[in-house]
Amino acid sequence: MFVAVCLVAAWLGGTLIDAKLFSTRLELRNLFPSLQHPFGTDWLGRDMFARTLKGLALSIQVGLIASACSCIIAAALGLAAALGKTADAIVSWLIDLFLGVPHLVALILIAFVFGGGMKGVVIGIALTHWPSLARVIRAEVMQLRSAEYVLISRRLGKSWWWVASRHMLPHLVPQLFVGLLLLFPHAILHEAAITFIGLGLSPHQPAIGIILSESMRYLSTGMWWLAFFPGLCLLLVVRSFDILGESLRRLADPRRSQE
Numbered sequence: 001m002f003v004a005v006c007l008v009a010a011w012l013g014g015t016l017i018d019a020k021l022f023s024t025r026l027e028l029r030n031l032f033p034s035l036q037h038p039f040g041t042d043w044l045g046r047d048m049f050a051r052t053l054k055g056l057a058l059s060i061q062v063g064l065i066a067s068a069c070s071c072i073i074a075a076a077l078g079l080a081a082a083l084g085k086t087a088d089a090i091v092s093w094l095i096d097l098f099l100g101v102p103h104l105v106a107l108i109l110i111a112f113v114f115g116g117g118m119k120g121v122v123i124g125i126a127l128t129h130w131p132s133l134a135r136v137i138r139a140e141v142m143q144l145r146s147a148e149y150v151l152i153s154r155r156l157g158k159s160w161w162w163v164a165s166r167h168m169l170p171h172l173v174p175q176l177f178v179g180l181l182l183l184f185p186h187a188i189l190h191e192a193a194i195t196f197i198g199l200g201l202s203p204h205q206p207a208i209g210i211i212l213s214e215s216m217r218y219l220s221t222g223m224w225w226l227a228f229f230p231g232l233c234l235l236l237v238v239r240s241f242d243i244l245g246e247s248l249r250r251l252a253d254p255r256r257s258q259e
Contacts, residue, residue, distance in 0.1 A: 012057075017050055033225050040225040043218060048211075052230045055208040056237055058201070062121060063188035069126035070183055071133060071176050078137025078172070079164045082145045091138060098131040107190055108199055118201055121194065125187045133179040137172055144168050181245030185238040192234060208234045 025045035033040040039048035081091040098106070111124035144150060144167065153163050195201045195209025208230050215226035 017053055030223060033229075039229040040223075042215075042226055043223075048226065048229060051206045051211060052208070052233050054206045055211050055230060056233055058205060058207050059188050059191060059209075059234070060237065062118060062125075062191050062201075062207075063184045064180075066122045066125035066187045066191070067129070067180050067183040069122065070130040070187075071180050073126065073130040074134035074137050074179065075169075075172060075176055077130070077134045078141050079168060081138045082141045082164070082168070083160065088138075088142075091134070095131045095135050095138070098128065101128075103128050103186070103190060104193060108194055111194060111199055116199060118205075121191050121201060124194075125190060129183050129186055129190075133176075133183065136175060136179070140172060140175060141168060144171060178245055178249045181241055181248060184241045184245070188234070188238055188241075 023046070025041075028037075028041050028045035029043055031037055031041040031045075037047055037049065039052055041047055042051070077091045077094065081088040106128045107124040109124075110127055111120035114120040114123050147167075150163055150167050153167060154160075191201075192207070192209035192212070195207050196213045198213065201207045201210060211230045212227055215223070215230070218226055
């Protein structure tokens with residue numbers, strides 16, 4: 001609960017923060033971290049604490065949207081695998097195909113094809129992060145397909161879509177929710193990675209990847225705080241989502257719920 005509260009607070013803080021803190025103030029440039037500026041200021045006098053909060057909020061937003069889209073793709077393909085042997089073979093082939101391509105390479109190519117920016121990053125992450133979850137959903141669907149209540153519904157003339165939405169999907173919701181939280185760390189790190197190399201979000205947006213990329217040219221001058229605090233905050237957010245996802249997975253697993 002504490003981890004969830006901290007994540008919500010970080011997102012709200014970055015969303016509601018005063019835009020004046022991002023304005024250029026040359027008289028305050030290159031200030032060392034202090035009580036007034038906890039993360040110091042950059043070469044334009046911008047408050048790094050405000051920029052880091054805004055970057056975290058933006059990264060969380062991109063990560064959650066992309067992870068949610070990946071979960072939808074995984075659920076759709078996992079349910080489609082129950083249509084028959086041909087559908088299952090196609091879904092398995094797609095999963096193996098995407099798992100065989102490095103995430104970062106495919107993400108860069110897809111983001112470039114869709115024009116970069118937030119749209120390209122979200123689409124790229126959504127289209128590259130679903131295979132592992134889809135494999136789990138497919139295995140669960142294969143077990144549910146042979147369940148007695150599913151077979152009875154089919155014998156009563158219910159359509160496959162009716163059975164999938166009424167019988168299978170409710171059983172998959174916990175796995176999809178846990179999968180969303182476990183996909184997020186990968187999504188946010190990959191978003192920061194391609195933004196860092198200049199293929200992600202716009203340079204005008206204070207994303208963490210952009211902040212880290214801009215700070216590299218000033219590290220040799222001793223301005224270590226420009227990269228240290230944003231990088232540390234990114235790792236804390238990623239680790240927090242990882243802890244949250246693992247905790248929910250233990251709760252959802254009857255064999256591990258007492259751990």
